[in-house]
Amino acid sequence: MTRKFFVGGNWKMNGDYASVDGIVTFLNASADNSSVDVVVAPPAPYLAYAKSKLKAGVLVAAQNCYKVPKGAFTGEISPAMIKDLGLEWVILGHSERRHVFGESDALIAEKTVHALEAGIKVVFCIGEKLEEREAGHTKDVNFRQLQAIVDKGVSWENIVIAYEPVWAIGTGKTASGEQAQEVHEWIRAFLKEKVSPAVADATRIIYGGSVTADNAAELGKKPDIDGFLVGGASLKPDFVKIINARS
Secondary structure, eight states: OOOOEEEEEEOOSOOOHHHHHHHHHHHHHSOOOTTEEEEEEOOGGGHHHHHHHSOTTEEEEESOOOSSSSSSOTTOOOHHHHHHTTOOEEEESOHHHHHTSOOOHHHHHHHHHHHHHTTOEEEEEEOOOHHHHHTTOHHHHHHHHHHHHHTTTOOGGGEEEEEOOGGGSSSSOOOOHHHHHHHHHHHHHHHHHHTOHHHHHHOOEEEOSSOOTTTHHHHHTSTTOOEEEESGGGGSTTHHHHHTTTO
């Protein structure tokens, strides 16, 4: 099966109207590339604005959402609200949510189930910390994080898995093409064993961790790397080169 390349841009807690306008300008000026799904995730206050400005070929995602449709949960947004804005995607399980805000595997799984049930597609992030990699626990950590949603019996057609080694996020360190491919291959084998060969073959597994215009082409050549989730580099015009890494 040919899996469509997927490139996401996670803007994190960055931006104002002026900088959003700047990003929109270079994305809208980029050549149409129908062979790539392009999805950017602005901070929540700018979701509707970014959607209103971006061309049809660039979709907008939320960076997070909660596990219920509404209620007394100050500061949260729900999949229903994301859908009401006309958006299709949300990022869940990002390492900053796990390790800065203390979200557990169980909570992230609940949020994922609810988002999918509400009709929102999920970029589901997994990844190990440096000490976990150095201790030889890369498989254990990533498989544990995935098992949390396998146990929920989720429907996989609306999930993209983002493997993001925590030690390579915002550090300037990047897993080599071989290191990233190895873990992506392990993840696909895990899906084959725990879910089904069909799901393993169809599910897109993208890489995130200091992806740049300089290393995207090499990473994109690997057979089990189906795209990227990009952080800081998605705020700059070179993001277009990453989108076109397989062109």
